[in-house]
Amino acid sequence: MTEMNNVGRPSRLDLGLVAGTGAVVETFTGNRALMLEEPLLFERGAADGSGVDFAPVPPVPDRLGGLGRSAPIGLPGFSEPEAVRHYTRLSRQNYAIDLGIFPLGSCTMKHNPRLNEKMARLPGFADIHPLQPQASVQGALELIDVLADWLMKLTGMPAVAMSPKAGAHGELCGMLAIRAALDARGDARRVVLVPESAHGTNPATAAFCGFTVENIPANARGRVDLDAMLARLGPDVAAVMITNPNTCGLFEPDLKTIADAVHAAGGYVYCDGANFNAIVGRVRPGDLGVDAMHINLHKTFSTPHGGGGPGSGPVVLSAALAPFAPIPFVRRTATGLELVEEDTAGTVAPDSFGRMVAFHGQMGMFVRALSYMMSHGADGLRQVSEDAVLNANYLLASLKDIYTAPFADGGPCMHEALFSDDFLDGTGLTTLDLAKALIDEGFHPMTMYFPLVVHGAMLVEPTETESKANLDQLIGAMRHVATQMLADPEAWRSAPHFAPRRRLDETLAARRPVLNWKDEAA
Amino acid sequence: MTEMNNVGRPSRLDLGLVAGTGAVVETFTGNRALMLEEPLLFERGAADGSGVDFAPVPPVPDRLGGLGRSAPIGLPGFSEPEAVRHYTRLSRQNYAIDLGIFPLGSCTMKHNPRLNEKMARLPGFADIHPLQPQASVQGALELIDVLADWLMKLTGMPAVAMSPKAGAHGELCGMLAIRAALDARGDARRVVLVPESAHGTNPATAAFCGFTVENIPANARGRVDLDAMLARLGPDVAAVMITNPNTCGLFEPDLKTIADAVHAAGGYVYCDGANFNAIVGRVRPGDLGVDAMHINLHKTFSTPHGGGGPGSGPVVLSAALAPFAPIPFVRRTATGLELVEEDTAGTVAPDSFGRMVAFHGQMGMFVRALSYMMSHGADGLRQVSEDAVLNANYLLASLKDIYTAPFADGGPCMHEALFSDDFLDGTGLTTLDLAKALIDEGFHPMTMYFPLVVHGAMLVEPTETESKANLDQLIGAMRHVATQMLADPEAWRSAPHFAPRRRLDETLAARRPVLNWKDEAA
Amino acid sequence: MRYLPLSPTDRQAMLATIGAADIDALFSDVPLDARLDGPIAGLPNHASEMAVERALMKMAAKNTTASTAPFFVGCGAYKHHVPATVDMVIQRGEFLTAYTPYQPEIAQGTLQVLFEFQSQVARLTGMEVANASMYDGSTAMTEAVFMARRITRRAKCLVSAGVHPHYTSVLNTLTRFTGDVVVAGTPSLAVGAPGDDLASLIAGIDKDTSCVIVQNPNLFGHIADLTPLADACHAAGALLIVVVTEVVSLGAVKSPGEMGADIVVGEGQSLGAGLLFGGPYLGLFACREKHVRQMPGRLCGETVDAAGKRGFVLTLSTREQHIRREKATSNICTNSGLIALAFSVHLTLLGEKGLRHLAALNHARAVQLADRLGRVPGVTLLNGSFFNEFTLDLGREARPVVRKLADKGVLGGVSLGRLWPGEASLHNAMIVAVTETATDEDFDAFEDALDEVLAK
Amino acid sequence: MRYLPLSPTDRQAMLATIGAADIDALFSDVPLDARLDGPIAGLPNHASEMAVERALMKMAAKNTTASTAPFFVGCGAYKHHVPATVDMVIQRGEFLTAYTPYQPEIAQGTLQVLFEFQSQVARLTGMEVANASMYDGSTAMTEAVFMARRITRRAKCLVSAGVHPHYTSVLNTLTRFTGDVVVAGTPSLAVGAPGDDLASLIAGIDKDTSCVIVQNPNLFGHIADLTPLADACHAAGALLIVVVTEVVSLGAVKSPGEMGADIVVGEGQSLGAGLLFGGPYLGLFACREKHVRQMPGRLCGETVDAAGKRGFVLTLSTREQHIRREKATSNICTNSGLIALAFSVHLTLLGEKGLRHLAALNHARAVQLADRLGRVPGVTLLNGSFFNEFTLDLGREARPVVRKLADKGVLGGVSLGRLWPGEASLHNAMIVAVTETATDEDFDAFEDALDEVLAK
Ligand SMILES: Cc1ncc(COP(=O)(O)O)c(C=O)c1O
């Protein structure tokens, strides 16, 4: 039973008490009833194990040109029952939206409707090949076209590029369009202005496109410093990248002013739309002078995050940038819907900056997002942003007497409430300690230490799919934990106590990276 | 946050220790990281809450004859996100085959393949109505016909009744056929002989059909006492009900002898086929003189138990009983497949004892069972019984030096190993204490206190879908727990310690039944 | 073989531990002449997942599904839209692959669901207690008759002619050898109140009567006020058993409890289950608290654990076969647990508001279609009152009409000729069910097809 | 609105707590002229689940699915049978609805899966380390070029003409503004080794060359021994990047690692994902341990917790955008986590034995079809070696042939005219992919249809 040694025996710290006696018990297996330890599949699986049956291989001489693979690959196999258990047990060591509130600021962890999953699995969408003759996939092209129409109407923008695979990829799409537009007019400006509160993907993307990044400070109210911004504009500024609502969960009231100034100065405005959930249905970025904005379908439009992805990041574009949009894209023709690819691009989209992904984007996410949009409708989506903002402000109002809320005096927040850990000064406790304590309470912690503009940031985004009862429970727990931490700091340095693992040593992991299972035996 | 009071705050016994300090922590919510407390939906739901949207109701005057329902019904509603969480959280308080070995003797908790679930959901099977014109459901009738053919060939019996809804319903079908056969020949015999080790459904079913039940003792080797059985046969004996392999997990070597004697005496042989998994593909009950046997598709043929059901209990019948089989049933005709119902029964099945369920049986389970049978095939099913028996004997051999194995000297067992708690004599500990200790180790306990023929019975049925590694872990834990119990009995009276609940008070539940949520407030 | 984890090496090692020469040694108790020496003849060997999937899809493709045709078939099974969440929940391995909750400390999920289900069913039916489910509505009805006999110590049971004939057949089958006396009439299709025989039932009640069974709405869709019947039963010391085959009706129609029922049984398929060609379905069983110890089936009850926390367990099992054996209130063991879960999830998603809307929608749509079809030449609407199902007199034998409609791609309803082959007086009638799933296009298709068929 | 839990009463109570008069007060930062006073025009309002389902099913029904036609389309996306277990696992809410594992103590499920995935990919490709996934094969290839530039501090990249043209286009697009120099050739369809340009690549390597990119098997299905190329690269201080678009081939063909690759990128769609009309797919990225700190994307690593138990965390994040911002190795954030899980589950179910069988089966079936189609009049098989995909010269423009085949219900392959509209020299060629899902009946249908079309 190697697996037990490998997963380690439970240490005394983890033990429960035997009723009455107070004696300590330790389990033989390391399991604790429904909390089950699971070895790595390499420790359990067998080279001859398999959970799949096949028809026999027809006996024909191979044509591998003498390049057949002979050495063992080293892949363990499981029978189906073992595989089902391995993954079911592992899944139970995860927290998820399906279990409770997951208030990661900037991530918009909202409910993922199962209707979307069902629709995405319709063979008509899931079982078609990207290179089938276009006449055989008209329904798929129709879905992309309808979704594009929704996105353009919701943002008030004239064009949208559907192929970007996630938000950061959408940023790339938008910035490439800007770069292409500049080149088209032979303009060599290369500076991109990015507020210091911006998400890391913004500067990273700008750099990817050969731009040089300059930071713009935030003002005391957590917004872009308008004067600093206007002062910096000039002939060398290619674009500004602004997040709105910004990463402090605040609306940028001067965006239109900035946009006009940027345009006047010959630059473009990229808007990071990751926080679109706060304004969808109530504000159209197109009315604020934006030239390009990505939309994370996996945030605002409820496609599941899947433990890290996949996402989808369509980018809406202004008339100025539309001609430079990537191929492929869908267009309506007399004979039906056409997917514009290399063959027709030359005539239909001569200025396109080209292809940024092998095929047509995240079809599976498109189906989910459209299913979500049609379910909510224009009226429902407006309600979405209202409830998202209402929930965040309710949290802010219910916590700001204990938790330091740096910008709360400046008025309401949008979809997320930002706190700093200043209120913990002197306790020696940090945002991290508080987050780990919330884990024991049965919550996923908020986003920690982002944005960088406040100390020990705690960014709490409840989303509109949380009930008042859930928020009240979270508020109660957050008030309880904070109060106790201030009263008796010592007791709070080592949470979590009840999770599948105690606090994990991240420094060790980085100092001595073990990224691939190596058979100690071997 | 009423729900917290309702679910109760964690008691000191449940608490963990704070690393280092040894101080006790209690969570505010009552949650313990991923172990989440969940209130009753009546405590959380709202009368105006709903997770379903509808088209508006067309404004037409009602035709309810003045019998409209006006008073509140009292049903709480949840939005979809809340509902998903309620049930996901509750599910996590369950143990299941998908989590680990579930060795409930007599229950055959084997792996439930997901292919079966997928097939059962094909619209062609799931979205058809039992009263559609037969021409529109020929594929469904074909599936029933093919499954019936498999069952007859696997059991070596000439007929099968498909409509029984579970094992006990199958017993009813078989005993009704026997009763009908007796009546048909004007025979008034009414005694049914049942071994004392029989499952409770056997005597209960016999009584249901107006038979009087007499018990037959077991012999020292855990089998039916042949002499007692033969001695009791006579003109008043209508039938014997024998389980083979029996509920001690042993094969009844004298079944054929008994069957011949029963037939000679003018009676019939009912065989409880709940344990068919031990012999499928290797032994055909038809070769042992059986007149009727039910097959639990939810045991031998892998359809999921679903926390208590549904099941399916087709009954194979001998030539003598076949004419009395219930309607409806499928038969092949020149023009295709026909479902014989009331209209044609009179001519096609004049002796049928009639209809025993509103429609045609458990179609959803039929699809799963056939999917399983086709996957295994005749060769695979033979391997199933071999591995099931091998696993049980491996457990028996690995435990019998500590655990009292009353019949182990008599030779190998079949698909399950039976132990008594005699080895715990003097410790004051019981089978129940041992079972609860196994819960802490991460296993579902074996069947307890059944069959009644041994003291503190522990009936362990691993099934063929457990790997050797899983069995070794279970064996290790069972040896560890037993050894510790003998060494230090005091420490083992109060398990489980780590489950969502500590030991539950069943006496209180029965003494003061609370079977329906009543609003304390109201 | 993908479901079998043991490798040949494992098997050898295990045989060695056991001390058996080979696998045959473990089957030594089987008489030689009963041992098969190889795989059973006439059956195929193991197959890949893909091969099995293709073979079954081929069979499935031969059936006309309810969603691909204008669909109006009811009579005890109804097509309703089941939210995607329901299937997601019942596919959670922790629910799907768990057994009956015999170890409550690690089965609180299933147990709390059953407690919630029992509470929902009790409210829906207007009763005080409900059990954790039976096989289906028809077997639940039979169990109710046995329960009534145990309570009243009388054997005579009067069955309304408005009860689904399949239910009555099941009752007849299962009472054939029990000494229960079943008196069932044949329906008359009186215009305005088809199948309504309350008056004659009341007249038939006597001191030997154990119970009276009525279905409401009855098979023909007619809705009746059962209060007078309940009073008559109680006056004579008999019990009133009410059958409900379309639970959605309970969102719009007075509950049996409100009308004086003592036992309510029902088919719960409408919520959560789907059509499934007849099964698995869900038997609902509810009654007055005072009769609970005579109830069949499992019951889940509330209790506390050793630490004082609320929890749930199966209880009052002294009624059941595994304890009482031949004296048990029923022989049922495995029930319809997972379908009860599906029912409960669907009802939780609906809530009171949603259920009432769903019921109102079903009713209004049925009213619209009934009026349209009633205007088709040769057709007479027999119902005065109804919920989502009504009966039409087609003026000619209905069974061939139903088949002709199917040929035109319309699944139009159920002919009484199929349900009562014996009763010529009923052969012209067809029962039509309408739910929220029927569109206006479906209505048009049905009306046109019926018009054409009857015009010939 | 079924996804929104707040009731009107809740909203009022919460506004009161906040001290806001109404919801508009919370949007006070939005300039007046940018505030919309009602739902956006031109879009429908909210709809029931049933209505949405019907609308989407209607669109879906307009597409010809791979399972309902003889299907031989490949070129970077392959139809393989995915076991039902895979979908069951990825639908577990704990995997599906979790975020990136930022709180490792309650994300060990996702993290252990990623660690296992990285280990599987490393073994499959013959590399030492793999990351936790990229968007797809084409973006992974571009990231590899940037990585090579960072490592070699050289900017020139030679791309084999056998690389999927869409991948090369993506590289061209993303390097347009980065200073990388991409040299890509056009393929020649030499009989015996279509698209094989290893010799000219070797000749083209110079001291400015950062990396050489080859695909194996290449777009045309041809398999080459990359060892000489690897040696040439290493001799010149350049890196060899190998692209694999059909991972199943790694169960039969020597791994890139065995042939000397420094970086291996691939499209993992073949295992677990399904066709999905092009996405979401799975970018695989593996390399030598010594280059790990230049790697793009997330990495999961092993560590221990405060109690000494093994656990997993995201690590080496100083490479990533959220720490390094404009100096990050990549701007990627969200990746393909759930598809990586599906890939890992499928590969775990296969195991070494199953993968090798699957690969052998694909190859043998492809050999059978290649020989059959090669005998069709007018058709020439160009490949000497291949795995499950080969190229046919049809002796006439292939694109119309593909369309005509589709009209006959056969999805027969991809015409080079669609991939290289510019290159007349390639227009007669069609690439055909064969997997375990193609039956003998499919083979017959394809051969007959091709025969008919070419006969005209
Ligand atoms: C503000 C912001 N911008 C950009 C991104 C990047 O989006 P994605 O992760 O989809 O690439 C995120 C996602 O975390 C974000 O929060």
Ligand SMILES: Cc1ncc(COP(=O)(O)O)c(C=O)c1O
């Ligand atoms: C030996 C035996 N007989 C009969 C039954 C009853 O079968 P079911 O529960 O399917 O009604 C069982 C099931 O527990 C059993 O184990």
